[in-house]
Amino acid sequence: MRVNKYIAPFILSPIVAFSNSKGNFENVIFSTPIVPKNTTINHYSSESNKELPNLLLARKDYPTQIVRVGGNVEEFKLTCEEVNKEIDKIFINKINPDKFYYNTYIFCGFNPENHYAMNFSIHSYFDPLSNEAIDYLQQYLSEFNGHDLLGTKFYVENAKGLVAALTVNVGTKKYSNGPLILSRQDHSSFYFNNNYEMRRELISDIQARFYSNDPEQLLPFFDNWLFPHAGKFYHRILRDANYMDVQPETIFLMDDEPTLFVSNLKYYYSNDCTTNPNQHCL
Structure with a gap:
């Protein structure tokens, strides 16, 4: 509703x-967030999946899942590439585009002198595409929600x-x-x-x-x-x-603070009407 x-x-x-x-x-046009210098960005999205409309089948009501996690990783002496691999293991590789609609940004700040990662953050929202995907998600959450991720607790939250x-x-x-x-x-x-x-x-x-x-x-x-x-x-x-x-x-509404979550992924739909026979929108 x-x-x-x-x-x-x-x-x-x-x-x-x-x-x-x-x-x-x-013409789906994307924007990217402005980030501090010496920060890597990894972006994962099923937004451009042309088959997505066909995957939006009827399923039971289920909340959108939100990940907004970050932490300091200086003590681990890892590169941002190595940090991303750790995130892949417990999150990215588990969220299959055949099962989920998702948008995810992973940010990693690094020391330019030694290239070791200093901090990371994950901003993500995703939705299961079917009842079978909901069952898979619940099994995934039982195993990985609250899991340690480089000294930070990895949590997936429900959006209200x-x-x-x-x-x-x-x-x-x-x-x-x-x-x-x-x-x-x-x-x-x-x-x-x-x-x-x-x-x-x-x-x-x-x-x-x-x-x-x-x-x-x-x-x-x-x-x-x-x-x-x-x-x-x-x-x-x-x-x-x-x-x-x-x-x-x-804009997602959340139970825990901060009670609003706005995705870093911005996009809009543009229509160049000059491609129409009369070169106008109507």
Whole structure:
């Protein structure tokens, strides 16, 4: 169940884009977190898995899993590569893309003089894709939750729910990599029980409707996710526009402090409407 709720959105900085056919993943653009100097970043994500929509099958309700763990590792005299291998053993290698939807960042700060790791942190959220994956996860947690990881306790937490804060931008670009001349920007927010539910409802609708220039397909997306009768309001704007994007910011609600967890992975869906026959969004 989704519940409309306002939370201010975050600003994204694009770094990577990839394209597939319209209605699937069309220009999903990622950003990367800003980190201190002498820090390595390992990123693991199933976001670009083209088969993901087919894997989102019906399953019982289950909370999104959160990992937000970090510690000092100077005493171990390990390189960041060796630290990452230890994390792989108890976490990364256990979360299979056939069983889970996941986004994970691993950060490792090192001493530039001797290249030994000084600290690490894991920021991750993941969801089992089936009831069988839930059973596997419960077995995994019974073995590894609370496990020692380089002097730090490795914990996986349940998220109570999440708020998806949306920003929709519509406007004109003179060329594909040029600045956006903004015609309209709107914000909305929705509550979901877990990230799995959000993907089945919101992200699936983005993929199904957002890249169409058929009014019967596209305008209901705006009605559904912005405000009542937004499609009618946007009709003229979309006819004049040649670019639009939607930015979903995911904010997880947690029992323990800090009670909000915001993933370091930011991404948004952009639609270059100049590829349409009329070179406009509608």
